[in-house]
Amino acid sequence: MGSDDLFKKRREVRKKRDSGFRQPRANSFLIVTEGEKSEPLYLQGIVKQIKKSIGGNVKLIEVPIFEIRGEGCSTCKLVEKTEEIVKKAKVLYQNIWVVFDKDDFQDFDEAIAEGTKKGYQVAWSNQSFEYWAYLHFFYSDSALRRDEWCKKLDAIFSERKLGGGKYQKNAHDLYEQLASSEGLVIAIKHAKRRMSIFKGDQMRPSQFDPGTTMHLLMEDLNKFLEE
Numbered sequence: 001m002g003s004d005d006l007f008k009k010r011r012e013v014r015k016k017r018d019s020g021f022r023q024p025r026a027n028s029f030l031i032v033t034e035g036e037k038s039e040p041l042y043l044q045g046i047v048k049q050i051k052k053s054i055g056g057n058v059k060l061i062e063v064p065i066f067e068i069r070g071e072g073c074s075t076c077k078l079v080e081k082t083e084e085i086v087k088k089a090k091v092l093y094q095n096i097w098v099v100f101d102k103d104d105f106q107d108f109d110e111a112i113a114e115g116t117k118k119g120y121q122v123a124w125s126n127q128s129f130e131y132w133a134y135l136h137f138f139y140s141d142s143a144l145r146r147d148e149w150c151k152k153l154d155a156i157f158s159e160r161k162l163g164g165g166k167y168q169k170n171a172h173d174l175y176e177q178l179a180s181s182e183g184l185v186i187a188i189k190h191a192k193r194r195m196s197i198f199k200g201d202q203m204r205p206s207q208f209d210p211g212t213t214m215h216l217l218m219e220d221l222n223k224f225l226e227e
Contacts, residue, residue: 027064030093031217032071032082034100038129038169040070043099043221045175046184050224064224065091075100075111082120095121097217102126102206103146109204123217124205132214133167135190136183143209184218191215 033039047066054063067089073081082098098115102108102125115122125132130149134140137156144152153167162177171177178187191212198208205211 024092024094025065026094028091028093029064029066029095029097029221030069030082030085030089030091031066031097031099032069032078032085033098034071034073034075034078035129035169036070036072038133038174039099040068041170041172041174042129042133042178043068043175045173046179046218046221046225049175050221053225067091067093074107075105076107076114079111079115079118079120082115083118095220097121097123097220099123099214099217100125101128101146102209103128108206112205121216121220123212123214125212125214126205126209129214130167130169131210132187132191132212133178135187135194135212136178137186139190139193141194141210184222188215188218188222 031043033043047068050064050066069085071078071081078100079098082096086093086096096119098111098120099122100108100111105111108124108126112122112124127144128146128149130146130153131140131144134149134152134156150167150169157163157167157177158165162180163171163173168174178184192215195211195213195215198205198211
């Protein structure tokens with residue numbers, strides 16, 4: 001290689017570095033959630049299990065990296081916040097997930113469409129994350145609000161002696177409580193059953209109550225536990 005070619009190559013490398021060039025990273029996840037407690041704590045739980053599971057696994061070419069951000073933003077604002085995080089991130093994430101509930105937000109469908117348009121994957125729940133939590137134990141197609149799902153979870157936790165006998169959304173071992181006894185596998189199966197009748201081209205997510213696509217995110221993460 002001539003000196004001119006070497007100089008050009010070095011200049012291009014420096015130019016990329018100076019302009020904030022980011023190399024895509026395989027098995028990288030950015031997960032931005034609306035909630036500041038339940039969702040981040042739950043997701044941190046499975047990430048903890050993944051890191052423990054792959055500690056000595058040489059089959060993985062790229063050890064996964066995770067960033068979980070509980071932003072406390074509503075729907076469309078959460079999509080905007082995710083875009084802001086992506087632009088500032090030092091890693092070019094391979095998998096970007098936005099996680100939020102419907103609750104009483106009026107821009108729920110708009111946020112799902114906007115997130116999808118930007119290339120993000122959306123894990124939504126209608127009405128709330130607690131519906132997804134309930135699916136770890138039983139199937140249901142009842143349209144209930146968050147407080148009603150919490151009451152049902154309280155009864156389950158009391159009967160099974162989980163979490164001190166009460167569902168607590170800020171419990172640091174929330175994932176372990178819900179996923180014990182094949183709970184995650186059960187939740188994924190129940191969510192698939194419910195969502196099998198959701199016709200995305202004929203109805204809006206806000207009209208499908210209850211509903212959740214949390215299972216898609218969890219399947220994406222659970223594959224590291226199945227290695």
